[in-house]
Amino acid sequence: MSETFHEFVVQRSPALSRTAYLLTGDHQHAEDLLQSALARTYRHWRRIRDGDPEAYVRRVMYHQQVSWWRRRRVAERLDATPVERGGGDHTENTALRLSVVAALRRLTARQRAVVVLRYYEDLTEAQVAEVLGCSVGTVKRHGHDAVRRLRDLVPDLWERTPERSGR
Structure with missing residues:
Protein backbone atom coordinates (compact mmCIF):
# COMPACT_ATOMS: atom_id res chain seq x y z
CA MET A 1 0.00 0.00 0.00
CA LEU A 78 -39.52 3.93 6.74
CA ASP A 79 -41.75 4.44 9.75
CA ALA A 80 -42.79 7.89 10.88
CA THR A 81 -41.46 7.26 14.39
CA PRO A 82 -38.11 5.76 15.36
CA VAL A 83 -38.04 2.31 16.91
CA GLU A 84 -37.84 2.48 20.71
CA ARG A 85 -34.84 0.68 22.16
CA GLY A 86 -34.66 -0.08 25.84
CA GLY A 87 -31.80 0.41 28.24
CA GLY A 88 -30.43 3.65 26.84
CA ASP A 89 -30.23 7.28 27.73
CA HIS A 90 -33.72 8.77 27.51
CA THR A 91 -32.80 12.41 27.92
CA GLU A 92 -34.37 15.13 25.87
CA ASN A 93 -31.22 15.55 23.77
CA THR A 94 -31.13 11.88 22.87
CA ALA A 95 -34.77 11.97 21.79
CA LEU A 96 -34.06 15.02 19.67
CA ARG A 97 -31.00 13.37 18.12
CA LEU A 98 -33.04 10.29 17.23
CA SER A 99 -35.72 12.50 15.73
CA VAL A 100 -33.13 14.28 13.60
CA VAL A 101 -31.65 10.98 12.40
CA ALA A 102 -35.13 9.68 11.55
CA ALA A 103 -35.91 12.94 9.75
CA LEU A 104 -32.66 12.75 7.76
CA ARG A 105 -33.67 9.26 6.62
CA ARG A 106 -36.92 10.70 5.26
CA LEU A 107 -35.10 13.17 3.02
CA THR A 108 -34.18 12.19 -0.51
CA ALA A 109 -30.64 10.93 -0.96
CA ARG A 110 -29.60 14.17 -2.66
CA GLN A 111 -31.24 16.38 -0.01
CA ARG A 112 -29.52 14.39 2.74
CA ALA A 113 -26.17 14.70 0.95
CA VAL A 114 -26.58 18.47 0.62
CA VAL A 115 -27.47 18.82 4.32
CA VAL A 116 -24.56 16.64 5.44
CA LEU A 117 -22.00 18.32 3.21
CA ARG A 118 -23.29 21.85 3.75
CA TYR A 119 -24.06 21.89 7.47
CA TYR A 120 -22.07 19.02 8.95
CA GLU A 121 -18.97 19.13 6.74
CA ASP A 122 -19.31 22.95 6.55
CA LEU A 123 -18.64 23.11 2.82
CA THR A 124 -19.65 26.11 0.74
CA GLU A 125 -22.44 25.76 -1.80
CA ALA A 126 -19.84 25.78 -4.58
CA GLN A 127 -17.86 22.99 -2.89
CA VAL A 128 -21.03 20.92 -2.40
CA ALA A 129 -21.91 21.44 -6.07
CA GLU A 130 -18.45 20.22 -7.05
CA VAL A 131 -18.66 17.14 -4.82
CA LEU A 132 -22.14 16.24 -6.09
CA GLY A 133 -21.42 17.14 -9.70
CA CYS A 134 -24.30 19.60 -10.04
CA SER A 135 -24.89 23.35 -10.20
CA VAL A 136 -24.86 25.72 -7.23
CA GLY A 137 -28.54 26.44 -7.96
CA THR A 138 -29.35 22.75 -7.58
CA VAL A 139 -27.53 22.69 -4.24
CA LYS A 140 -29.51 25.73 -3.09
CA ARG A 141 -32.82 24.17 -4.17
CA HIS A 142 -32.12 20.83 -2.46
CA GLY A 143 -30.82 22.60 0.64
CA HIS A 144 -33.89 24.82 0.85
CA ASP A 145 -36.26 21.89 0.36
CA ALA A 146 -34.37 19.77 2.90
CA VAL A 147 -34.37 22.45 5.61
CA ARG A 148 -38.08 23.08 5.06
CA ARG A 149 -38.77 19.35 5.32
CA LEU A 150 -36.62 19.02 8.46
CA ARG A 151 -38.50 21.91 10.08
CA ASP A 152 -41.78 20.11 9.39
CA LEU A 153 -40.47 16.76 10.64
CA VAL A 154 -38.56 18.01 13.73
CA PRO A 155 -40.14 21.25 14.95
CA ASP A 156 -38.28 20.91 18.29
CA LEU A 157 -35.01 21.39 16.45
CA TRP A 158 -36.21 24.66 14.99
CA GLU A 159 -37.35 25.86 18.42
CA ARG A 160 -33.91 25.06 19.92
CA THR A 161 -31.85 27.19 17.57
CA PRO A 162 -30.16 30.12 19.37
CA GLU A 163 -32.07 32.67 17.24
CA ARG A 164 -35.43 31.20 18.29
CA SER A 165 -34.72 30.37 21.92
CA GLY A 166 -33.22 33.76 22.81
CA ARG A 167 -29.82 32.30 23.85
Whole structure:
Protein backbone atom coordinates (compact mmCIF):
# COMPACT_ATOMS: atom_id res chain seq x y z
CA MET A 1 0.00 0.00 0.00
CA SER A 2 1.26 3.49 -0.78
CA GLU A 3 2.63 5.24 2.30
CA THR A 4 0.81 8.47 1.43
CA PHE A 5 -2.50 6.64 1.01
CA HIS A 6 -2.00 4.89 4.35
CA GLU A 7 -1.35 8.25 6.04
CA PHE A 8 -4.44 9.74 4.39
CA VAL A 9 -6.62 6.87 5.60
CA VAL A 10 -5.29 7.07 9.16
CA GLN A 11 -5.71 10.83 9.36
CA ARG A 12 -9.05 11.32 7.59
CA SER A 13 -10.99 8.12 8.33
CA PRO A 14 -12.68 9.40 11.51
CA ALA A 15 -14.14 12.45 9.74
CA LEU A 16 -15.04 10.46 6.63
CA SER A 17 -16.67 7.81 8.80
CA ARG A 18 -18.91 10.43 10.42
CA THR A 19 -19.90 11.69 6.99
CA ALA A 20 -20.67 8.15 5.83
CA TYR A 21 -22.86 7.62 8.90
CA LEU A 22 -24.80 10.79 8.23
CA LEU A 23 -25.32 9.73 4.62
CA THR A 24 -26.51 6.23 5.55
CA GLY A 25 -27.98 6.58 9.04
CA ASP A 26 -26.52 3.20 9.99
CA HIS A 27 -23.08 2.39 11.42
CA GLN A 28 -22.60 -0.86 9.51
CA HIS A 29 -23.71 0.64 6.20
CA ALA A 30 -21.43 3.61 6.90
CA GLU A 31 -18.46 1.29 7.42
CA ASP A 32 -19.27 -0.51 4.16
CA LEU A 33 -19.70 2.79 2.33
CA LEU A 34 -16.38 4.19 3.56
CA GLN A 35 -14.54 0.94 2.83
CA SER A 36 -15.94 0.87 -0.70
CA ALA A 37 -15.05 4.53 -1.28
CA LEU A 38 -11.51 4.06 0.01
CA ALA A 39 -11.01 1.01 -2.22
CA ARG A 40 -12.07 3.03 -5.25
CA THR A 41 -9.89 5.91 -4.16
CA TYR A 42 -6.85 3.67 -3.83
CA ARG A 43 -7.21 2.56 -7.45
CA HIS A 44 -6.86 6.20 -8.54
CA TRP A 45 -4.50 7.39 -5.79
CA ARG A 46 -1.61 8.40 -8.08
CA ARG A 47 -3.90 10.68 -10.05
CA ILE A 48 -5.71 12.32 -7.11
CA ARG A 49 -3.20 12.39 -4.24
CA ASP A 50 -1.86 15.83 -5.14
CA GLY A 51 -5.34 17.34 -5.49
CA ASP A 52 -8.08 17.07 -2.88
CA PRO A 53 -8.39 13.36 -2.09
CA GLU A 54 -10.88 13.93 0.73
CA ALA A 55 -13.31 15.62 -1.66
CA TYR A 56 -12.82 12.70 -4.04
CA VAL A 57 -13.70 10.19 -1.30
CA ARG A 58 -16.79 12.22 -0.34
CA ARG A 59 -17.90 12.29 -3.98
CA VAL A 60 -17.40 8.52 -4.28
CA MET A 61 -19.33 7.94 -1.03
CA TYR A 62 -22.21 10.10 -2.20
CA HIS A 63 -22.47 8.38 -5.58
CA GLN A 64 -22.13 4.92 -4.03
CA GLN A 65 -24.82 5.71 -1.43
CA VAL A 66 -27.21 6.91 -4.11
CA SER A 67 -26.54 3.74 -6.10
CA TRP A 68 -27.22 1.54 -3.05
CA TRP A 69 -30.29 3.58 -2.14
CA ARG A 70 -31.76 3.15 -5.63
CA ARG A 71 -31.29 -0.60 -5.47
CA ARG A 72 -32.96 -1.08 -2.09
CA ARG A 73 -35.55 1.70 -1.97
CA VAL A 74 -38.36 -0.53 -3.22
CA ALA A 75 -37.96 -3.01 -0.37
CA GLU A 76 -37.28 -0.46 2.35
CA ARG A 77 -40.12 1.05 4.37
CA LEU A 78 -39.52 3.93 6.74
CA ASP A 79 -41.75 4.44 9.75
CA ALA A 80 -42.79 7.89 10.88
CA THR A 81 -41.46 7.26 14.39
CA PRO A 82 -38.11 5.76 15.36
CA VAL A 83 -38.04 2.31 16.91
CA GLU A 84 -37.84 2.48 20.71
CA ARG A 85 -34.84 0.68 22.16
CA GLY A 86 -34.66 -0.08 25.84
CA GLY A 87 -31.80 0.41 28.24
CA GLY A 88 -30.43 3.65 26.84
CA ASP A 89 -30.23 7.28 27.73
CA HIS A 90 -33.72 8.77 27.51
CA THR A 91 -32.80 12.41 27.92
CA GLU A 92 -34.37 15.13 25.87
CA ASN A 93 -31.22 15.55 23.77
CA THR A 94 -31.13 11.88 22.87
CA ALA A 95 -34.77 11.97 21.79
CA LEU A 96 -34.06 15.02 19.67
CA ARG A 97 -31.00 13.37 18.12
CA LEU A 98 -33.04 10.29 17.23
CA SER A 99 -35.72 12.50 15.73
CA VAL A 100 -33.13 14.28 13.60
CA VAL A 101 -31.65 10.98 12.40
CA ALA A 102 -35.13 9.68 11.55
CA ALA A 103 -35.91 12.94 9.75
CA LEU A 104 -32.66 12.75 7.76
CA ARG A 105 -33.67 9.26 6.62
CA ARG A 106 -36.92 10.70 5.26
CA LEU A 107 -35.10 13.17 3.02
CA THR A 108 -34.18 12.19 -0.51
CA ALA A 109 -30.64 10.93 -0.96
CA ARG A 110 -29.60 14.17 -2.66
CA GLN A 111 -31.24 16.38 -0.01
CA ARG A 112 -29.52 14.39 2.74
CA ALA A 113 -26.17 14.70 0.95
CA VAL A 114 -26.58 18.47 0.62
CA VAL A 115 -27.47 18.82 4.32
CA VAL A 116 -24.56 16.64 5.44
CA LEU A 117 -22.00 18.32 3.21
CA ARG A 118 -23.29 21.85 3.75
CA TYR A 119 -24.06 21.89 7.47
CA TYR A 120 -22.07 19.02 8.95
CA GLU A 121 -18.97 19.13 6.74
CA ASP A 122 -19.31 22.95 6.55
CA LEU A 123 -18.64 23.11 2.82
CA THR A 124 -19.65 26.11 0.74
CA GLU A 125 -22.44 25.76 -1.80
CA ALA A 126 -19.84 25.78 -4.58
CA GLN A 127 -17.86 22.99 -2.89
CA VAL A 128 -21.03 20.92 -2.40
CA ALA A 129 -21.91 21.44 -6.07
CA GLU A 130 -18.45 20.22 -7.05
CA VAL A 131 -18.66 17.14 -4.82
CA LEU A 132 -22.14 16.24 -6.09
CA GLY A 133 -21.42 17.14 -9.70
CA CYS A 134 -24.30 19.60 -10.04
CA SER A 135 -24.89 23.35 -10.20
CA VAL A 136 -24.86 25.72 -7.23
CA GLY A 137 -28.54 26.44 -7.96
CA THR A 138 -29.35 22.75 -7.58
CA VAL A 139 -27.53 22.69 -4.24
CA LYS A 140 -29.51 25.73 -3.09
CA ARG A 141 -32.82 24.17 -4.17
CA HIS A 142 -32.12 20.83 -2.46
CA GLY A 143 -30.82 22.60 0.64
CA HIS A 144 -33.89 24.82 0.85
CA ASP A 145 -36.26 21.89 0.36
CA ALA A 146 -34.37 19.77 2.90
CA VAL A 147 -34.37 22.45 5.61
CA ARG A 148 -38.08 23.08 5.06
CA ARG A 149 -38.77 19.35 5.32
CA LEU A 150 -36.62 19.02 8.46
CA ARG A 151 -38.50 21.91 10.08
CA ASP A 152 -41.78 20.11 9.39
CA LEU A 153 -40.47 16.76 10.64
CA VAL A 154 -38.56 18.01 13.73
CA PRO A 155 -40.14 21.25 14.95
CA ASP A 156 -38.28 20.91 18.29
CA LEU A 157 -35.01 21.39 16.45
CA TRP A 158 -36.21 24.66 14.99
CA GLU A 159 -37.35 25.86 18.42
CA ARG A 160 -33.91 25.06 19.92
CA THR A 161 -31.85 27.19 17.57
CA PRO A 162 -30.16 30.12 19.37
CA GLU A 163 -32.07 32.67 17.24
CA ARG A 164 -35.43 31.20 18.29
CA SER A 165 -34.72 30.37 21.92
CA GLY A 166 -33.22 33.76 22.81
CA ARG A 167 -29.82 32.30 23.85
